[in-house]
Amino acid sequence: MSGDLGAEVVVRAAAATLAKYQHVNLVLVGDETELSALAGNIVGADARLSIRHASEVVAMSEPPAEALRKKKDSSMRVAINLVKDGSADACVSAGNTGALMATAKFVLKMLPGIDRPAIIAELPALGGSLHMLDLGANTQATPEQLFQYAVMGSIVAADINGIEAPRVSLLNIGAEDTKGHDTVKEAAALLSASALNYVGFIEGTDLMSGKTDVVVTDGFTGNVALKTMEGTVGLCKHHLRTAFSRNWFTKLQAFLAAPVLRALASNMDSRNYNGATLAGLNGIVIKSHGSADAYAFQHAIDTAIVEVRNQLPQQIGSLLKKEAA
């Protein structure tokens, strides 16, 4: 209910998901009247889709603490409750990030050994993809928390992409040991002493170079880096569009080059990377971009399905236990 584009996007993504997978059941959580109007015909035809009523919606601008305290029957809260009581294996939401995180942390609790959840997402990289965290769950992180992020990132990369011993890097302002502030240097010491495949510091220039599988950083820096990528891709696309629409000759070129430009757009299309995991929770919660369309939202559901199949929380928990031993 609480994404920027409303419930219709979610219903369309649900329909596409049911067509794609044989053994997936979906519950639409929210206003029953609205959801029935949008999805009634699918619910009637396919027993794998059901509707669960929730009387409230958390607004995008609502302070997380307030949403948590006052909206006990929000679509977000009810969906997370379904994960808590085992009626659902995962929750996917395009709603208010802060409220989703606060609610998920309160209802599901953290895994033992994890202080705070971190937001992790898969991003485009040369020859594959990379997993970066924290993308904004917490503005600051201690060296120990960065270490926990590294454990979680390793599991996600190994699970989702099947990478054995994923290469883990710390985002820093230089590759040399002497670079950066104390937090990042101390985290490097912890990672060097661990069983993780820590490969050192990485700079912004090399984020998408294919040299690393997991990039660990605090939520402030990670959020800025992620959004700067998005903004830069937008500027590149803008310049291409402008250049190709200058006159009839460049427009003809654009027409001829359309398949190539579409390939570029698809490579850099953030919709193909939609669906960030709230890692560290005792349960699976996926955050979709607030303005995701049905195509992007479906990708977020895909991510949830992969994590359920691979029992992500259990795997993070057992690796943490191994590291602590």
Next chain:
Amino acid sequence: MSGDLGAEVVVRAAAATLAKYQHVNLVLVGDETELSALAGNIVGADARLSIRHASEVVAMSEPPAEALRKKKDSSMRVAINLVKDGSADACVSAGNTGALMATAKFVLKMLPGIDRPAIIAELPALGGSLHMLDLGANTQATPEQLFQYAVMGSIVAADINGIEAPRVSLLNIGAEDTKGHDTVKEAAALLSASALNYVGFIEGTDLMSGKTDVVVTDGFTGNVALKTMEGTVGLCKHHLRTAFSRNWFTKLQAFLAAPVLRALASNMDSRNYNGATLAGLNGIVIKSHGSADAYAFQHAIDTAIVEVRNQLPQQIGSLLKKEAA
């Protein structure tokens, strides 16, 4: 002497600068034998170019404190000394950033009211450019230091781009007042109370959107954002190249679209933005990218010339005095 590509790049940039400007004098500082071999014919023909011998070179990997203590006759140190004693109006170097900053701070001193230098550069933005600082001079910054950066950034934007009342933003992970850590919130309070044209928080997505003229952040975040932009542009270019070289048909398209692709490349060419200012010093020092070619290095000299014409240090000093009053 100390850039990645050696003195030849600098000599070629110097020759181009002399051809472009009538009233500029240049001093090449470094090994006299090497510089004479490279530039002897120009020095003979044009009295505006001279050579000043320096017996040492600071290596790229040399710790700044060591360079400062041990290499008193490095090309970098001698060049900055020329600024100190008034023989030169500005110093441009492609050498070790940390050593350049430490040496400049030690020799030239800070302007009254400025704690530390900040690295500021002009970057591409929609419909113009933006000035961002700190790009890595200091890994952390207090709210007061962020405020000082804002003052320096305003002056540079006004001076270099002639923008009246440049719009100043703080880089943050959300646009709302409640977002971010305490440092950025306290800096926002200082800026709101100042005479600067503070327009609020800005997210990474909007850095290059044309909504702001000056972006203020700590050196860690700024460096990551800058390098992430570079890396993202590189990935876009790579995808374009790959897509266009797939087969003879796409190669033909690339040939037809070459002027458009060149326009894109030029718009996003970091060489056109080479030359970062070490702001806050009592003197003008410009840092060129270590791997700058002659074209890029010439752009760094251009920046120095504009700052000399506009007496940048004096302007920053007087605005700070006004803000303190």
